[in-house]
Amino acid sequence: MTSARRFLKSHNLQPSDVPIWLLGLAIAALWVMPFVWMISTSFKYPGDVMTVDIEWLPRRVTLQNYIDIFTKYNVWRWTLNSVIVVFSSTFLCVLSGALAGYALARLNFPGKRLLFFLYIASLMVPIEVYAIPMLLGIIKVGWANTYQALILPSIGNVFSVLIFRQFFLNFPRDLEDAARIDGAGHGLIFWKIAMPLARAPLIAATVIIFVLNWNNFLWPLLAVFEDDMKTLPVGIAAFTPLYGTATQLEGYALSMAGVTILCVPSVLIFLILQRYFIQGISSGAIRG
Amino acid sequence: MASATDTRRDLKAPTDWVAYAFVALFTVPFFIFNIAPIFFSAYLSVMKWGIFGPPRFAGLSNYRDALDNDQVRMAFTNILLYGLVIVPGVLVCGLLAALYVHNRWPLSSFARVCFFAPYVVSATVIGLVWVWLLDTQFGLINHYLSYAGIDNIPWLTSTRWSLFGVSITSIWWDMGLAFVLILAALHDIPGELYDAVEVDGASRWQRFWYVTLPMLKPVLSMVVTLQLISTLRIFSQVYVMTSGGPASSSTSVLFEIYTVAIRNQKFGLGAAMSVMLFAVILAVTLLSRRLVREQPR
Numbered sequence: 001m002t003s004a005r006r007f008l009k010s011h012n013l014q015p016s017d018v019p020i021w022l023l024g025l026a027i028a029a030l031w032v033m034p035f036v037w038m039i040s041t042s043f044k045y046p047g048d049v050m051t052v053d054i055e056w057l058p059r060r061v062t063l064q065n066y067i068d069i070f071t072k073y074n075v076w077r078w079t080l081n082s083v084i085v086v087f088s089s090t091f092l093c094v095l096s097g098a099l100a101g102y103a104l105a106r107l108n109f110p111g112k113r114l115l116f117f118l119y120i121a122s123l124m125v126p127i128e129v130y131a132i133p134m135l136l137g138i139i140k141v142g143w144a145n146t147y148q149a150l151i152l153p154s155i156g157n158v159f160s161v162l163i164f165r166q167f168f169l170n171f172p173r174d175l176e177d178a179a180r181i182d183g184a185g186h187g188l189i190f191w192k193i194a195m196p197l198a199r200a201p202l203i204a205a206t207v208i209i210f211v212l213n214w215n216n217f218l219w220p221l222l223a224v225f226e227d228d229m230k231t232l233p234v235g236i237a238a239f240t241p242l243y244g245t246a247t248q249l250e251g252y253a254l255s256m257a258g259v260t261i262l263c264v265p266s267v268l269i270f271l272i273l274q275r276y277f278i279q280g281i282s283s284g285a286i287r288g
Numbered sequence: 289m290a291s292a293t294d295t296r297r298d299l300k301a302p303t304d305w306v307a308y309a310f311v312a313l314f315t316v317p318f319f320i321f322n323i324a325p326i327f328f329s330a331y332l333s334v335m336k337w338g339i340f341g342p343p344r345f346a347g348l349s350n351y352r353d354a355l356d357n358d359q360v361r362m363a364f365t366n367i368l369l370y371g372l373v374i375v376p377g378v379l380v381c382g383l384l385a386a387l388y389v390h391n392r393w394p395l396s397s398f399a400r401v402c403f404f405a406p407y408v409v410s411a412t413v414i415g416l417v418w419v420w421l422l423d424t425q426f427g428l429i430n431h432y433l434s435y436a437g438i439d440n441i442p443w444l445t446s447t448r449w450s451l452f453g454v455s456i457t458s459i460w461w462d463m464g465l466a467f468v469l470i471l472a473a474l475h476d477i478p479g480e481l482y483d484a485v486e487v488d489g490a491s492r493w494q495r496f497w498y499v500t501l502p503m504l505k506p507v508l509s510m511v512v513t514l515q516l517i518s519t520l521r522i523f524s525q526v527y528v529m530t531s532g533g534p535a536s537s538s539t540s541v542l543f544e545i546y547t548v549a550i551r552n553q554k555f556g557l558g559a560a561m562s563v564m565l566f567a568v569i570l571a572v573t574l575l576s577r578r579l580v581r582e583q584p585r
Binding site for chain 2: 024034097103109110221252
């Protein structure tokens, strides 16, 4: 009894708060139930899915939906496309954002304020507003259905610049000044001194930009008309039994297997690097 | 927004010309793919232009066509309705979740992960999972509602409910961002403020009303603005879950732009609707900021 009391006290939990505490935990668990139901459905035989009784744990378990999704549809190809596009665009966006953020925080050049103003102002104009003209341009230069059409437009994500700029503004510059006195150039200082210190914004920017790119939907949907060039989220989206084409007969079991696979990279990254992810998002950088 | 003075140039220090090389890698693609298309969009909106054939000047006829179109008018009404449902939903859920997790009771980090998790997965996941949850006959939601004596609700297949079906899904998806922003702001409230009212013997409710809520005002107004902007652009959920249907009851402006430009290849009309959408986003954002700012303290 005393140990229970000590437990409550050490977590600054009053005995009268216990009901609220438990209720909150129940709601939190309920909040992720859709994911549990998704995974549960994905391991069911299609015939066991549409039942009047709710089976949280499948009576009969099968991997057939996962096998089907990779063998009957283009999922391997879509995964490959997503990996190529997301890795290249994340790498380019973070690298260019680090360089630009460093220059905005540390270097002295005409046009700096104007550039910063443009970055901030562009946050007001969502990509959806200019997606149509951009698509027309991409078609005219013959880039429809290409990797460069999917990669290049996602470099200009201002979030990456802002997170590095913010970090370097708040970070003491003694080490860099010392290196400058020793005659090191800006490029060397950036690469050898500043970047090794910028671990936290580097991880935060990489994780957040990676997840944004992995989940990117509108632009890949517009820029690609060939099934072979689709990214995973766009490809899997056709599996909706309500209006889609792919799974009219197989139904929800197959579509839940598809979205479970689609979840894995972003959820894993989030769970492993949670701290960086949440800090990065709630840090001043995003408050445009 | 960070203050602009941080970025001011030091006129006495020498110019670092190498800085232009530093910013080039980001700025060149940024100008080509993020800035130039905005101006091209304005130009395109006064042209008749398809994939084939030369563009023709069309004056304001694209805008007139858009305004005359019932479908388009419905889409603009719908995004305002989405805003009215989703923004308060996200705000209230995010605030309650943040207040709960901020107590740091046992297992609060588990609760934090749960509340934030939906935010990190893609629209395809959210959309397909909720189409299944909201299935009229076999969906989980209707199954449990039936215990409360509520008949099956055709969440996504009736004109009356489809907008709410998509809204519930969006609240669940978007709440994570509001939640972490509010949680970070709660963290920043100085403890002395609570100590001061504690001395006066304030109840929990009074502490919330007189200390927490006023201190949260900036972050709450930011959440409203961010959520409003993202809700007015609602697209992926609509595309995945209902294709705007049935009978356009859940359509959004962006979904109509997509239909007009991609399916009907009327790029000029699509661009005109994009410009109109941007004007609405801008107006609503400025209005919401002003409303929040001018409230008496």
